[in-house]
Amino acid sequence: MLxxxxxxxxxxxxxxxxxxxVNVADKGFPGFGVVGLASKAVEEAKERxxxxxxxxxxxxxNAKVTINLAPADIPKDGSCYDLPISVGILASIGELILPKxxxxxxxxxxxxxxxxxxxxxxxxxxxxxxxxxxxxxxxRMSANEASVVEGIEVYPVDxxxxxxxxxxxxxxIEPLKTIDTEEILSDITxxxxxxxxxxxxxxxxxxxxxxxxxxxxxxxxxxGSGKTMLARAxxxxxxxxxxxxxxxxxxxxxxxxxxxxxxxxIRQRPFRSPHHTTSQVGLIGGGSNPRPGEVSLAHxxxxxxxxxxxxxxxxxxxLRQPLEDGLVNISRAAGSVTFPAQFMLxxxxxxxxxxxxxxxxxxxxxxxxxxxxYRKKLSGPIMDxxxxxxxxxxxxxxxxxxxxxxxxxxxKSETIKKRVMEARKIQSERFKDLSHxxxxxxxxxxxxxxxxxxxxxxxxxxxxxxxxxxxxxxxxFRLIKVARTIADLDKSGEIKENHIAEALQYRVKSDD
Amino acid sequence: MFDKSKIQNYKxxxxxxxxxxxxxxxxxxxxxxxxxxxxxxxIDIVMSDKDWLVFVEVKLKVGDKFxxxxxxxxxxxxSRIKRIAEGxxxxxxxxxxxxxxYRIDAVCIVLNEDKTxxxxxxxxxxx
Numbered sequence: 230m231l232x233x234x235x236x237x238x239x240x241x242x243x244x245x246x247x248x249x250x251v252n253v254a255d256k257g258f259p260g261f262g263v264v265g266l267a268s269k270a271v272e273e274a275k276e277r278x279x280x281x282x283x284x285x286x287x288x289x290x291n292a293k294v295t296i297n298l299a300p301a302d303i304p305k306d307g308s309c310y311d312l313p314i315s316v317g318i319l320a321s322i323g324e325l326i327l328p329k330x331x332x333x334x335x336x337x338x339x340x341x342x343x344x345x346x347x348x349x350x351x352x353x354x355x356x357x358x359x360x361x362x363x364x365x366x367x368x369r370m371s372a373n374e375a376s377v378v379e380g381i382e383v384y385p386v387d388x389x390x391x392x393x394x395x396x397x398x399x400x401x402i403e404p405l406k407t408i409d410t411e412e413i414l415s416d417i418t419x420x421x422x423x424x425x426x427x428x429x430x431x432x433x434x435x436x437x438x439x440x441x442x443x444x445x446x447x448x449x450x451x452x453g454s455g456k457t458m459l460a461r462a463x464x465x466x467x468x469x470x471x472x473x474x475x476x477x478x479x480x481x482x483x484x485x486x487x488x489x490x491x492x493x494x495i496r497q498r499p500f501r502s503p504h505h506t507t508s509q510v511g512l513i514g515g516g517s518n519p520r521p522g523e524v525s526l527a528h529x530x531x532x533x534x535x536x537x538x539x540x541x542x543x544x545x546x547x548l549r550q551p552l553e554d555g556l557v558n559i560s561r562a563a564g565s566v567t568f569p570a571q572f573m574l575x576x577x578x579x580x581x582x583x584x585x586x587x588x589x590x591x592x593x594x595x596x597x598x599x600x601x602x603y604r605k606k607l608s609g610p611i612m613d614x615x616x617x618x619x620x621x622x623x624x625x626x627x628x629x630x631x632x633x634x635x636x637x638x639x640x641k642s643e644t645i646k647k648r649v650m651e652a653r654k655i656q657s658e659r660f661k662d663l664s665h666x667x668x669x670x671x672x673x674x675x676x677x678x679x680x681x682x683x684x685x686x687x688x689x690x691x692x693x694x695x696x697x698x699x700x701x702x703x704x705x706f707r708l709i710k711v712a713r714t715i716a717d718l719d720k721s722g723e724i725k726e727n728h729i730a731e732a733l734q735y736r737v738k739s740d741d
Numbered sequence: 742m743f744d745k746s747k748i749q750n751y752k753x754x755x756x757x758x759x760x761x762x763x764x765x766x767x768x769x770x771x772x773x774x775x776x777x778x779x780x781x782x783x784i785d786i787v788m789s790d791k792d793w794l795v796f797v798e799v800k801l802k803v804g805d806k807f808x809x810x811x812x813x814x815x816x817x818x819x820s821r822i823k824r825i826a827e828g829x830x831x832x833x834x835x836x837x838x839x840x841x842x843y844r845i846d847a848v849c850i851v852l853n854e855d856k857t858x859x860x861x862x863x864x865x866x867x868x
Contacts, residue, residue: 258864
């Protein structure tokens with residue numbers, strides 16, 4: 230008998246409804262076949278489904294079982310079809326009654342008939358809401374992801390037996406309560422504190438500005454000066470994710486399987502620090518069935534590239550599009566997808582291969598050619614896109630000696646975060662009518678006229694600076710954006726002369 | 742050269758083929774050749790069913806400890822039978838030329854522990 234069960238496939242970040250057609254024929258040589266552009270993981274579902282059904286004390290039909298995943302021209306990947314396939318088979322042999330109204334089934338089976346954590350449940354819930362599907366059946370471990378979506382009933386399924394009992398009305402599964410997203414977002418704990426970073430007051434101020442406006446930062450300094458520590462502490466001063474942002478991030482994390490079992494929304498801003506041997510596909514995303522890379526996983530958060538010049542040149546240059554547009558377009562033979570990638574780039578580098586160029590105490594051993602080669606990696610177009618350039622000098626030993634008191638006197642991440650949040654609040658008020666702009670760095674040039682008013686003196690200073698240092702048009706606009714953030718931190722409506730002056734300080738390097 | 746269990750398996754196979762042959766002859770098939778073999782391998786029974794030339798694969802299992810006999814016929818097995826059958830069509834052309842249609846059938850037999858037949862399943866035209 231033919232049975233149809235609904236499930237989904239994901240193409241990029243888009244969910245597509247898939248009809249799983251299951252036919253258990255009474256004639257023909259027994260066998261089990263899956264058609265419909267199934268990948269290896271789906272092909273292997275045969276063994277899992279068969280064993281899981283047998284281990285649920287149900288006899289597997291000794292007949293010709295044919296599965297079709299329609300539409301047949303979309304490639305299907307992943308283990309999520311185990312549940313719809315087994316539900317279809319059980320319905321075909323009369324062991325299970327399919328619900329009357331449309332419902333989605335989704336999940337990977339374990340050999341003992343229980344359901345495992347499966348990636349992409351959040352996307353399933355979103356598609357269900359969009360398509361007006363009322364019920365979804367998902368693994369219990371992944372059900373929390375779906376429970377933040379309103380207007381659908383999420384049934385957490387432990388194993389096949391429970392599902393059969395539920396559908397026959399023998400013992401019902403309680404649908405999950407919808408979790409209030411704001412409640413989840415409010416409780417987070419930072420894991421690193423700015424008070425632990427000794428000295429580096431200028432760098433801290435710069436990172437505060439970066440966090441407040443979502444600006445890209447480039448830090449240069451000798452080894453051991455605290456670049457990495459500063460960057461890691463940064464996640465503690467980033468503003469909380471808004472509900473909308475959290476949903477965007479959760480979608481990406483759900484598809485890539487980065488949500489731990491039992492987890493629901495992503496609550497903390499992502500902080501990604503890929504190693505410098507990361508491939509271009511790993512960084513940007515790609516593959517024959519395109520998957521998001523690190524830049525998309527860092528969406529709405531921080532992408533920290535330590536040892537920036539050590540990254541492959543193609544990797545760094547590939548960052549141009551996401552840095553400028555906040556998204557990546559990936560085109561492959563199979564099709565083209567767009568992943569969001571609005572991240573804050575924090576890059577760290579040494580001034581030269583040995584690391585001590587310009588250090589007052591230690592001598593640099595690099596030849597001029599070596600230094601030139603090293604710096605060549607940091608190409609103009611990339612550096613142009615970074616708003617805040619920082620020199621992080623080696624820490625004076627006096628800062629390190631005192632220990633405890635010093636840490637207590639230092640400003641806590643919490644206090645900095647409060648200021649950052651206030652600045653962000655001003656920004657979200659300012660951009661409330663714009664859908665894609667969340668922070669000052671997201672502003673397009675056309676928005677500047679409306680939102681960034683410079684005083685007369687500020688304008689003059691800016692003009693002089695652009696002429697004197699020969700700054701590009703892009704740098705000009707970026708300077709205004711940084712100045713806007715500094716003004717926001719200052720709670721000033723207009724951008725004043727001192728705001729521009731501070732912004733310039735982060736732009737113009739002494740050796741330029 | 743053969744150990745004991747292999748000889749036993751061989752005997753069981755022969756038994757199964759006999760059961761299958763009798764079963765199919767009762768169904769109206771005519772025997773052409775038993776245990777046809779060429780350099781590609783062996784086909785259990787070659788028969789004719791009206792104007793069809795039929796290659797029959799026989800599978801026998803004693804008890805259900807090792808699963809259904811049907812599970813033992815997979816894609817690989819089927820393609821091997823196909824290759825041997827194609828060999829038959831070329832090498833035994835005087836016989837093969839009398840037929841225009843060919844197919845592969847399977848007979849799956851399950852025996853009880855006391856060697857009585859528990860079930861015979863016949864499948865025609867595997868693909």
